[in-house]
Amino acid sequence: MAAPTEPPFEFTTEQDQSLAAIALAMKLLAVVLLGLAAVRIAFGVIEIFTSSWAGLWYIVEGLATGFMGLVLLAGATDTQFIVDTTGYDKPHLLNAFTSLAVFYKVQIGLALFIGVIVLLRILF
Amino acid sequence: MEMERNERVESGEKLFVIGMVVSFVTEVAYTTASVLEGVWGGFFLGLIGALIVLRLANWLYTGNNVALKWMLGWTALQLTLALAAWALLSATSGRDSVAHALGYGISWVPLGKLAAYAILGAILMSPSVRAFLFLRGGGELTDIKEKLPPTLTGKTLPLSPAETQTVAGLANLLKWASWSLIAVGVLRLCLGGKLYSNEPDWIKAAPALVEGFVTLLVGVLLLGPSGAFDFLKTKSTDTTYLMSALEQLGSFYQKQGVLLALVAMVVFGALVIRLLG
Structure with missing residues (x-):
């Protein structure tokens, strides 16, 4: 006789409501990040044409910010899937965690890049 | 009490x-x-x-x-x-x-x-x-209500060793991201101060100062969710801890969204001034 299979992990309805709010917050932040990316890239281009190649710094920062926005959007979609589907809460949650891990890896990398550039600008 | x-x-x-x-x-x-x-x-x-x-x-x-x-x-x-x-x-x-x-x-x-x-x-x-x-x-x-320790539900998120590693990795990343943002925020504020002292022109110094202040604040605010995810790593994946960590992250994203929108407005303002000037 086969052993009884354990029911898949499932969040309660109340927890699903909180998760929907979190997914919305993630989506809104992703939109803000994409907007900020566009402004940073435009600022960088104007800086290069009117002043100096230092604008390249803003373009790189803008591209990384845009990428972070897209990754966060993927994380928000996975979080929303937890609410919308039944029986797949754990895989969707872990997918959201993976997206967040990528998001924070890029953020740390970007912070290190900006840190070095800013330090050089302060020193020289 | x-x-x-x-x-x-x-x-x-x-x-x-x-x-x-x-x-x-x-x-x-x-x-x-x-x-x-x-x-x-x-x-x-x-x-x-x-x-x-x-x-x-x-x-x-x-x-x-x-x-x-x-x-x-x-x-x-x-x-x-x-x-x-x-x-x-x-x-x-x-x-x-x-x-x-x-x-x-x-x-x-x-x-x-x-x-x-x-x-x-x-x-x-x-x-x-x-x-x-x-x-x-x-x-x-x-x-006046005191903060009571959370009541655990007893329902935990079952994780394999590899999945436990994913959660632990995310907790570490949150901590590192938080401290790196704090460090970069301070550096950007220093840069803003240097730019202003070299040439007292707010157009040049404002983006660095505002971005520095916001980066520093975002880093400090991220310490909260980072601590909550640390609980998942070190204590248990009980849904009380899990939901608390996720809710703290959600609330942090709302604040970060407002702060970054402010940065976008300042950079956009500087961009317009530069184009008009």
């Missing part, structure tokens, strides 16, 4: 007094500086501001909830005025701008007012100050 509540109310009273003194002294200093510079608009605005702060402080000391709303509204108005004046001063270099006429052209005024009212806003939102005001308003000491 009662002693803890008393200590909390006492620290709330101290914070309340500090907040009122900081905002009142700032308004008096602004009034005096305006007189010394011969800016009468600033003198009248500062005098009215000092009187309003005094009146609201007296009213608020009774624990009146309406007074708290008025004080929060006054704080928001002052923050908006200081930011608007800062933007206006960046856009116009001459002495004919409205900001100059209101005394915001005095070097320390925009930043001084921003700092003073940001401190007052934070103090008014602080739980200990709220507890103190609640008590002054006739509330009972026993009604």
Whole structure:
């Protein structure tokens, strides 16, 4: 006789409501990040044409910010899937965690890049 | 437990007094500086501001909830005025701008007012100050709720060793991201200060200063969710801890969204000024 299979992990309805709010917050932040990316890239281009190649710094920062926005959007979609589907809460949650891990890896990398550039600008 | 509540109310009273003194002294200093510079608009605005702060402080000391709303509204108005004046001063270099006429052209005024009212806003939102005001308003000491340790549901998220590693990795990344943002925020503030001291031009220094301040703040705020994810790594994946970590992250994203929208507006403003200039 086969052993009884354990029911898949499932969040309660109340927890699903909180998760929907979190997914919305993630989506809104992703939109803000994409907007900020566009402004940073435009600022960088104007800086290069009117002043100096230092604008390249803003373009790189803008591209990384845009990428972070897209990754966060993927994380928000996975979080929303937890609410919308039944029986797949754990895989969707872990997918959201993976997206967040990528998001924070890029953020740390970007912070290190900006840190070095800013330090050089302060020193020289 | 009662002693803890008393200590909390006492620290709330101290914070309340500090907040009122900081905002009142700032308004008096602004009034005096305006007189010394011969800016009468600033003198009248500062005098009215000092009187309003005094009146609201007296009213608020009774624990009146309406007074708290008025004080929060006054704080928001002052923050908006200081930011608007800062933007206006960046856009116009001459002495004919409205900001100059209101005394915001005095070097320390925009930043001084921003700092003073940001401190007052934070103090008014602080739980200990709220507890103190609640008590002054006739509330009972026993009604002040203490933070209770969370009740565990006993339902945990089952994780394989590889999945446990994913959660632990995310907790570590949050911690590292938080500290790296704090470090970069401080560096950017230093850069803004250096740019301004080299050439006193707000258009050049403002993006670095605002981005530095926001980066620093985002880093500090991220410490909260980072600690909550650390709980998942070190204690258990009980759904109470899990939901607490996720909710803290969601609340953090809301704040980060507002702060980054502010940065986007400042960078956009600098972009427009550069294009027009």
